[in-house]
Amino acid sequence: MNIIVTGGAGFIGSNFVFHMLNKYPDYRIICLDCLTYAGNLSTLAPVMNNPNFRFVKESITDREAVYKLFEEEHPDIVVNFAAESHVDRSIENPQVFLDTNIIGTSVLMDACRKYGIKRYHQVSTDEVYGDLPLDRPDLFFTEETPIHTSSPYSSSKAAADLLVLAYHRTYGLPVTISRCSNNYGPYHFPEKLIPLMIANALNDKPLPVYGEGLNVRDWLYVEDHCKAIDLIIHNGRVGEVYNVGGHNEKQNIEIVKIICKELGKPESLITHVGDRKGHDMRYAIDPTKIHSELGWLPETNFEDGIKKTIKWYLENRKWWKTIISGEYHNYYKKMYEGR
Ligand code: NAD
Ligand code: DAU
Numbered sequence: 001m002n003i004i005v006t007g008g009a010g011f012i013g014s015n016f017v018f019h020m021l022n023k024y025p026d027y028r029i030i031c032l033d034c035l036t037y038a039g040n041l042s043t044l045a046p047v048m049n050n051p052n053f054r055f056v057k058e059s060i061t062d063r064e065a066v067y068k069l070f071e072e073e074h075p076d077i078v079v080n081f082a083a084e085s086h087v088d089r090s091i092e093n094p095q096v097f098l099d100t101n102i103i104g105t106s107v108l109m110d111a112c113r114k115y116g117i118k119r120y121h122q123v124s125t126d127e128v129y130g131d132l133p134l135d136r137p138d139l140f141f142t143e144e145t146p147i148h149t150s151s152p153y154s155s156s157k158a159a160a161d162l163l164v165l166a167y168h169r170t171y172g173l174p175v176t177i178s179r180c181s182n183n184y185g186p187y188h189f190p191e192k193l194i195p196l197m198i199a200n201a202l203n204d205k206p207l208p209v210y211g212e213g214l215n216v217r218d219w220l221y222v223e224d225h226c227k228a229i230d231l232i233i234h235n236g237r238v239g240e241v242y243n244v245g246g247h248n249e250k251q252n253i254e255i256v257k258i259i260c261k262e263l264g265k266p267e268s269l270i271t272h273v274g275d276r277k278g279h280d281m282r283y284a285i286d287p288t289k290i291h292s293e294l295g296w297l298p299e300t301n302f303e304d305g306i307k308k309t310i311k312w313y314l315e316n317r318k319w320w321k322t323i324i325s326g327e328y329h330n331y332y333k334k335m336y337e338g339r
Contacts, residue, residue, distance in 0.1 A: 001027045003233075004075040006060050006108065007082030008032070009039035011188045012123070012222055016081065019226040021047055028052050030073050032066075033082065034059035037327060042319065043187050060104035063111075070115040077119045077233055080108055086191055087127075087153045088335060091277050094152035101156035102163065109167045109175075121233050122164045122177045126218070126245065127154035129179075131280035134214065140286035141179075143241045150278045161241075168239045176236045178229055181245035181285045184305065185222035186312040190320050191331065193217075194306075197256050198313045199320055201265045208336045211275035213253030216282040220246045221300035221308075231294045245285025246298035262310050274339035 003020065007013040008031030020029050033039045035057055047053045054073075058065035060082045082104060084090065084097045105122065112120045129141040130148035147162070149155040167173040188195040197207050228244040236242060250258075253270075260267050290296045300308070313320060324332070 001077065002030065002073055002075045003027060003077045003079060004030045004032055004069070004073065006032045006078070006080045007039070009035055009041055009044055009055075010081060010085070011038075012183055012225060013081035014043045014187050015185065015222045016079065016226045016229060017044065017047060017053070019223065019230065021050055021053060023230070025052070028054070030054045030056060030069070030075065032056050032058060032060065032069060036084070038085065038189050040187075040319075040323070042322070059100075060108055061099055063107050066107050066111045067114065070111045074115070075117065077121065078108055078112060078117060079121045079123065079229060079233060080105060081123045083157070084153065087151045088191070088276060090151050090153035090156070094156075097152050097156040102159045105160040106163055109164065109173060112173055113167070113171055118174060119233055119238070120164070120173055120175045121229065122161060122175065123229065124161050124177050124179045125154065125157050126179050126181045126243065126283050126285055127151070127280065128158040128161055130154075132282040132284055134216065134281050140284045141243060142286045143179075143243055143289055150280050165239070174238045176232050176238065177241045178232055179241060179243050180225050180228070181218035181220050181283055183222045183225050184219055185309050186316070187319070188222070188309075190324055191328070191335075193252060193255065194259070194309065195313065195320065197259045198263070198310055199324060201259055201263045201269060202313070204265070204269070206271040207256050207260070207269045208271055208273045208339065209252060209256055210273060210279060212272065213251060213256065215252050215279060216249050216284070217252065218245045218284050219248045219250060219255075219302060219305075220244065220298060221305035224298040224300055227299070228290060228296050231296050232290070235294055237293070242290040242294070243285045243287055244290060244296070245287050247285075247287070248298075248302050249282070249284055250302070258306060259310070262306065273336060
């Protein structure tokens, strides 16, 4: 089996590459990633010499490069993680989100049509459903929940999802889509809530909580997401959407307090800053479909997952310190110190 994994130098994509190479020693994994600010080749160092692994530095928006890769590798499956993924950046500059997340997806699917493919899998997000009110804990996102996006990021992901379903209906492309809740774990870029709070707490810097911190996210350990995608690409029904989430809802302020406690840092580091524009209140996934059809259940509870994650950031300071010492510095100043 030849699998092209796009965005494999990012957070979830790299964890997926490791998962697949470990679990399927006879599969060949080709990582296609153009290494934006969020991609990091050092993340893939452990597999660079694996004969079943190849890294290709190209953009999914570059049609010529994508077609050339398909001609060389004859992939059986494409799993598309490549995306601009950060909501705050999409509010500052939507254009690149439209280019990568929408146009890039269409280029990949055109290549799949042209060269033939067993499966195209789109890694999507629960953010396409918009948000749920805080005072209705009985409500969850199902696969039938209408698309109702809030940010340029989620709108670009929703547009891509609609294109994927259209390529299935119109051209018969064998597609699947997963819509997952918030991931956390190793190699998470420190602009996102959990790794940002860990890095700042370790540096005794303020912990910037947007607004009152009452917004709720449904956290899933990244390895559980990778296992869900593995199941979907092998056993999922073509043309279907699968929601992925572990019933682990937490308010942002709770998460930050847990991180302070685990690291032995004072809660006085918590600093309430201006809110995100259009900030979604609550995400909560109903994972009944993937559980009943494919037998998927999350295996890591939050208590263990956050401990493992913090341990990883403590043991891999070089990885994130390199990131926060570069261009990130200017981004951070603009994003948090200006609020
Ligand atoms: P990330 O930002 O950590 O990584 C994105 C990767 O894509 C980077 O390696 C980057 O270099 C690469 N990339 C960006 N533009 C590219 C392009 N034009 N061509 C090739 N490569 C490109 O993102 P992540 O958090 O790992 O998310 C991966 C996917 O999962 C995204 O599609 C995201 O929408 C989705 N998702 C993320 C979460 C989450 O909690 N992080 C949850 C649900 C879904
Ligand atoms: O739900 C899935 C989505 O989860 C993915 O599709 C996105 O790619 C991923 O980035 C993530 O989006 P969020 O916006 O939920 O994640 P983020 O880590 O940016 O923020 C989580 C919550 O924490 C959100 O309510 C905003 C808040 N926050 C975030 C940051 C970075 C803060 O309060 N302070 C911060 O500094």
